[in-house]
Amino acid sequence: MRLTWQFLRVGVMNELQYRANFFIQLLQSLVAIATGLIVLALVFDNTSDLSGWTRPQLLIVMGVFTVMGGIIGFVIEPNMGRLMSDIQLGTFDYVLTKPADSQLLTSIREFRLWRLTDVVVGGVVIVWGAGQLDRPVGWLEGVGFSLLLVVGGVMIYCFWLLLTTGAFWFVRMEMMQELFTGLYRAGQYPVGIYPGWLRVMLTFLVPIAFAVTVPSEALTGRLTVGLAVLAVVFAAFLLVLTRLFWRFAVAHYSGASA
Amino acid sequence: MVSVPAVQALTLSKIFEVPEREQGLVASIKSLIRRRTRQVPAVVDVSFDISAGEIVGFLGPNGAGKTTTLKMLSGLLHPTAGTAQVLGFEPHRRQPEYLRQITLVMGNRNQLQWDLPALDSFELTRAIYRLPAEPYLEQRDELIDLLDLGGLVNKPVRNLSLGERMKVEIANSLLHRPAVLFLDEPTLGLDVTMQRRIRQFIADYNRRHNATVMLTSHYMADVEALCKRVIVIHHGRILFDGQLSELSRRFSATKKLVVTLARPGDLSSYGDVIDASPTRATLLVGRAEAAQVTGRILAELPVDDLTVEDPPIEDVIELAFASGQPDSVLAPTGE
């Protein structure tokens, strides 16, 4: 934990030097959310609910999508990117020679502070949406939401790490990352609206459903206990799978380069 | 009959306006309202004439103004004052007819397509310069021959070594058989063998086609191999313009001694001291006397360590400047 804190401190100090980046990032967050809101406005000009989701509920989905995007940009994406370039350039060795768990190290080395603007902007939208709900948000929903948000984040992390670990064998993995970034955009809307085959892909293949839709359901009171349990179980499964795959990859890597 | 020089610079100057920026929030706000700029002279009052077919070397330490001068002559920079004329054109107007007759080669800059064989990039260059088939092919094959490129032109450029890449880049820049070559640090970063090869090539090319070559470098060796005439630039001004042999005699006629003493001592009687601390000094002595002076120092002082080197241009020029030699000694001697 202390290691994480150290990296965080360094990352933050580095970024604070570039105050201009904060404004640029804030601008981007605002433009993105404004565009999303305009789309929602267009949608609700024409209908009063979308596949059973009301306007405040969709606002919450959009907010969660943005918040999750911010977390990904803040910690997951920079580290996965660095891992990829380390593998390509051969500097991954430095990670292995450090007296810390290699998976932990590769996951927390980099932070992009200013991506947190997405978290703030998304948070505002969530609160705004929550305020308009028919059914007020109680503490149970709040707890469920927070928990499932964390669970969702864990799943995205696992998924992305699994993908990037593949780079040990197929060095040009960045193409897959392009694919993922594209697919992630689908999380802007609850996965329920997509046709069956897409919904399945977005749930189990690329866990966007769990990252965005499920926590939103928790907040809006649509969540079933079964789904919540499934989420936690799936997350645990992914964590174990990721860990095993990582250990396998590192063993293979050090064996190969000996 | 007096011939028109190929390259003519007349009191050429370039002064850059650099914004002054200070630390702190208050200064940032103030700078929004009123922009304060500093004048940085890069080239001051530079004049010279170069005849067709000459190879002229521009010598000087980093930041002396060599590249800036070259950029003004190739049209990339507008002079602040003075005029430049190359092949009868004003370079800064960048007319296509002018650009078709010159070439600019900057060391370390790739113009070739990275993933494709050089031959394909050559085709592109041909299209850009609108070269008819026969002269193009003839020139291309001659270059491949002269530079010893052989099979290299069929390999993707990214697969070539740094030296091979430089050779191919040079070939690419000469396909249109320019009359004037501006070479900015062409041997930068290359190993000694490759440097020699490229110098050889430039000399050959100049002989064959009577092309005018302006070459900048901070390697004395480049200039020694190629240029009969050198122009030394320092702090934007011409320090010397004349035959290389004279420059060698005057500037490279010294050797640098770095002496480390066991006990503090004074070495000023042995030569020109350019750097001194109580127990260590760097001094310049005449090339002819170097061995003798070394012997004397070793005999007369408690020496821990002593090295003898060729002084880098920077030190020599600094010394010449600082020692306040009369201007007439350093004045441009012309052709």
Place this chain on the structure above:
Amino acid sequence: MTSQATAVASPSAAEGRLRSYLRLYGTLIRVSIMEQFQYRAANYFYMIGMVTEPIIYLVVWSTIAREQGGTLGGYTPELFAAYYIVWTLVRNMNIVFTPFGWEERIREGTLSAQLARPLHPIHYDLGFFAGWKVVVIVMWIPIAAALFWLFQPELHPRPTQIAVFAVAIWGAYLIRSFLLWILGMVTFWTTRVSALFEAFFAAELLLSGRLVPMTLLPEWAQTLANFLPFQWTFGFPITALVGPITDEELFVGLAAQAGWIVFGAVATWLIWRRAVRLYTAVSG
């Protein structure tokens, strides 16, 4: 008397100007195709990832259409499917050199190298990206086939529509090339350009037909869009193929494209001259 080396014989003697430009573009496009073909895997993944965006829009609007009794703004779900599938090709045709790339171009000296040659740098961009587009079009066909099968769109264009579409996608390419060049050139005057670029792209997203077909926008937005070039780079080419569109509208659209191309070319030419003057005065 010294003999001056002569450059290779002047081209105007040997080749007409037009012919040499054609040869130039031919070479640029050919070289670009060869290069991009080497990166086909990367291109494929990028194109597949890009497909999510239109699918999202497609699903959202189709859902609403179904709930509203079958049509929305004149579009049935099948028509939406057609719109967004053709969208994927038009989107690819729209991708040109990013204005954000100008800062690096200037900083890294690539621009200087180009300026030392007797060719306007825009030809490099136009030529290279055109070659890339050719590769993209070919690679798009299997993706389109897959999307067709998945979403069962309604697509029955008249021959005129197909012809106009084939021209319009290149018109769109040209317009956007000029527009983004103009944007990018702002970098010569200031590097604080992010806000401007973001605003441009946001406006473009909403008013071009990329987010929704133009007819679904509120009236005031449609009027505003008529004064802007965006819909001619996106919505018009798509609608040209997908319909419903009259022959008259098709040719009005082509004329509008031509107009914006001329505007773009002239503006680029004017601004470029000033930009080069500034560049050669300041940094070279």
